[in-house]
Amino acid sequence: MTGATRKHTALPKAQILIEALPWLTRHHGKTVVVKFGGNAMIDEELKAAFAQDVVFLRHAGLRPVVVHGGGPQINAALDRHGLVSEFKAGLRVTTPEAMDVVRMVLAGQVQRELVGLLNQHGPFAVGMTGEDARTITATQHRPVIEGEQVDIGRVGEITAIETGAIEALLEDGRIPVISSIARSQDDGHVYNVNADTAAAALAAALGAETLMVLTDVEGLYEDWPHSDEVISRLTASQLEKLLPELSSGMVPKMEGCLHAVRNGVTTARVIDGRVQHAILLEIFTDEGVGTMVVPDDRNGREH
16 A cells, blocks of 8 residues: 555544544543433444544543443343333332342343443443432332322432432543442332433533433434424423423433433433434534433523
């Protein structure tokens, strides 16, 4: 290969890196909370790409924090134990027996696998649950269905976040990987907490620059099912108006985004986890691959 050819083939790589420079500068030293879920959690190639992206963020000078649930894995484990998966108001009814399985799957299986994938690239990831160092505290969540409060078991509503352990890990250059299980505020139990909700609460408490929620859709659709046009950017107030019309699966994700930007997080994004390296595309390019929610300014206009 001649010197001229070599220069020519390497040039696009240099251009890509230079394009990323303004974003690298803007995000340096900032905390980003990533909610890992959907297909990215099941597909082996997407899992590996996710781990590469998160380690890349860490090497690029950001402080990534990963929060995960594990719906498909929990369903499979409950089946194996002969326990029925029942949902009310979009939330898993969690009996004490089911809670044991949830805890085992999240902390002992999903988290361990993710920690292992990240640590193929260096001694970065440390797994923990919301129980550790009182990171997430919750009380029993009783959703209102048709005007009545319903008992859905060990499902938690977050009452407090303690970020000390996460901050210490970040200061040490580690990547915290957090399972969405909470300690109880009042009755000695542990609670299953929706991972989208947990990620949003942690992003707000950590003063994160960005919350990113991986999903199995391209983003928030303009007029689903009549159109598959994705809304690329909207303000907190615009999102609040849309919430009542959203499908049940999108509600905790978009409520989480709303909570985050109303509580100090600069941007919250729902991104398509089926796209390899979606996280890098979202953070380091103009195009992005999802829907970005931004705070209202004081006059209710966009920043």
